[in-house]
Amino acid sequence: MSSFGDNCPLVITPRQLTDLDHxxxxxxxxxxxxxxxxRKAREEFLQKHIQGAQYLDLDEVASEHELGLKHMMPSPEKFAQACEQFGISPTSHVILYDTHGVFSSPRALFMFRAFGxxxxxxxxxxxxxxxxxGCPVESGEAQQREKASYPVPQFDQDIIRSYEQILGNADRDPSKDPAAELVLDARPAGRWSGKDPEPRPGLSSGHIPHSVSLPFSAFLMKRTYTHAGDAAPGTYTELASPSALHSTLEEALGKETADEVRAGKRRVVTSCGSGMTAAVIWLGLKQMGVEKISLYDESWTGYAAREGSKIEKSE
Incomplete structure (x- = not known):
């Protein structure tokens, strides 16, 4: 059985996971x-999950928000409490996955990395x-783990952006102001432009001024697989290759700005509908070696719901 020690990669393959000491x-x-x-994630977990896995509800392990938004970053105390209940200690290697392929697991990874x-x-x-x-799965409730000890960790405050910070940054044009933070919006392009509606009723589509459309799907590859008993082939997503990630970033930003981002000369803020798929962009950028990245936690749902927010629409 192999081990990564303290140098754990952001992304591992099924083969690498099978080689680890479970x-x-x-x-x-x-x-x-x-x-x-x-779809109901908890019900699907009971039907089928990786052997030995437990279910992490990102909406339950979250802080309360003044607008009632879901899956916001938890407090250090709540994060530590959740880890203890899962039997996770500070030395545990935590493997996170989801049933789409790559969709919500990067948000969970972002949470763990934000707390060190x-x-x-x-x-x-x-x-x-x-x-x-062909790796083994099981069904039913997760096996109860022995409660662990997890000291309350420190939270990296610079990794999250608030509404006030985003609103102030919206007045700054990144093409003219080198200190302006570049907001990358992971929603589908139609919602960014204002052409398509938001999935949340009553919420305007459109985008934050000076933000750039970079749909999270552009950082992913779609795969097809056939599983025994299935009537038709299924699909899932994987993170795109390093070369594809670089090409996508340059297509969205232009080579000069993309080079600034990769060189750490420009801080990036990722955003999406509710702070979930913004973490896919975060993960792709981290895989490219980008270090100066923050995430707008409440994202478009919080931004567009507030009076006074500047909303732009464009074709």
Whole structure:
């Protein structure tokens, strides 16, 4: 059995996971579905999950928000309490996955890394890729783990952006102000432009002034697999290759700005609908070696819901 020691990669493959000593791992199913989806993540977990996995509800392990928003970053105390209940200690290697492939697991990874728990990784391709490789799954409730001790960690305040910070930055044009932070919006392009509606009723589509559209799907690859008993082939997502990530970034920003981002000369803020898929962009940038990245936690749902927010629409 192999081990990564303290140098855990952000992303691991099913083959790498099978080679690890599972008795020393904490595997968490961090699946989450859009509010308008009929899928129920916890019910699906009971039907099928990786052997030894536990279910992480990102909406339950979250702080309360004044607008009632879901899956906001938890307090250090709540994060530590959740880790203890899962049997996770500061030395545990935490493996996070979801049932889409790569969708909500990067948000869970972002949470662990924000609290300094760098012994954490996502499983590329999630549960579908695990099954496609013939790896074992099980059903039913998760086996109860012995409660661990997890001291309250320090939170990296610079990794999160507030509404006030985003609103102030919206007045600054990154093309003219080198100190302006570059906001990358991970929502589909139609919602960014204002052409398509938001999935949350009553919420205007459009975008933050000077933000750039970079749909999270552009950082992913779609895969097809056939599983025994399925009537038709299924699909899942994996993180795109390093070369594809670089090309996508240059296409969205232009080579000069992309080079500034990769060189750490320009801080980037990722945003999306509710702070979930913004973490896919965060993960892709981290895979490219970008260090100066923050995430707008409440994202468009919080921004557009507030009076006084400047909303732009464009074709």
């Amino acid at each position: 008795s020393k791992l904490s595997i968490l199913d961090a699946s989450w579905h859009m509010p308008n989806s009929p 728990h760098n012994r954490s990784s996502i499983l590329d391709g999630g549960l579908p890729n695990w099954e496609a490789h």
